Amino acid sequence: KTVFVLNGPNLNLLGSREPAVYGAQTLADVQSLCEQTSVQNGLNLRFHQSNHEGQLIDWIHEAGRLHGKGELAGLVFNAGAYTHTSVALMDAVKGTGVPMLELHISNVHAREAFRHHSYLSAVARAVVCGLGVPGYALAINAVAQW
Numbered sequence: 001k002t003v004f005v006l007n008g009p010n011l012n013l014l015g016s017r018e019p020a021v022y023g024a025q026t027l028a029d030v031q032s033l034c035e036q037t038s039v040q041n042g043l044n045l046r047f048h049q050s051n052h053e054g055q056l057i058d059w060i061h062e063a064g065r066l067h068g069k070g071e072l073a074g075l076v077f078n079a080g081a082y083t084h085t086s087v088a089l090m091d092a093v094k095g096t097g098v099p100m101l102e103l104h105i106s107n108v109h110a111r112e113a114f115r116h117h118s119y120l121s122a123v124a125r126a127v128v129c130g131l132g133v134p135g136y137a138l139a140i141n142a143v144a145q146w
């Protein structure tokens with residue numbers, strides 16, 4: 001089976017972006033952690049990042065097609081700031097029925113009030129937040145059991 005890991009806007013800046021909040025590791029470091037963890041679980045990995053909402057929606061639809069064929073383990077989704085704004089991403093998850101784990105590197109609940117609401121949590125099977133980059137490995141380990 002395949003695990004999709006999708007990353008939204010500004011996550012390409014990991015490592016240089018607010019390191020006090022997001023840490024020093026880059027998106028390439030996140031990808032190699034995800035590759036390692038997927039291999040350990042016998043899963044294929046599809047890892048992507050985009051700053052564009054429509055591109056994220058297209059990837060969710062692609063994950064949905066795999067889900068329809070019984071070939072998707074799950075979707076690990078760090079939607080970045082779209083988490084707090086996007087009905088369209090919520091609808092894409094709901095409409096495809098993909099089993100989704102919402103992930104945030106930082107603890108969004110300990111930050112600004114506008115980060116406390118997530119459109120995705122209502123359609124998520126689980127939420128991981130505040131564990132830093134290692135959260136991605138925990139998320140893939142969890143999805144592997146779904």
Ligand code: DQA
Pocket residue numbers: 009010011078079080081082083103104105106107108115
């Ligand atoms: C984030 C938290 C969001 O509030 C923020 O907009 C991000 C990253 C996280 O991983 O902690 O871009 O999803």
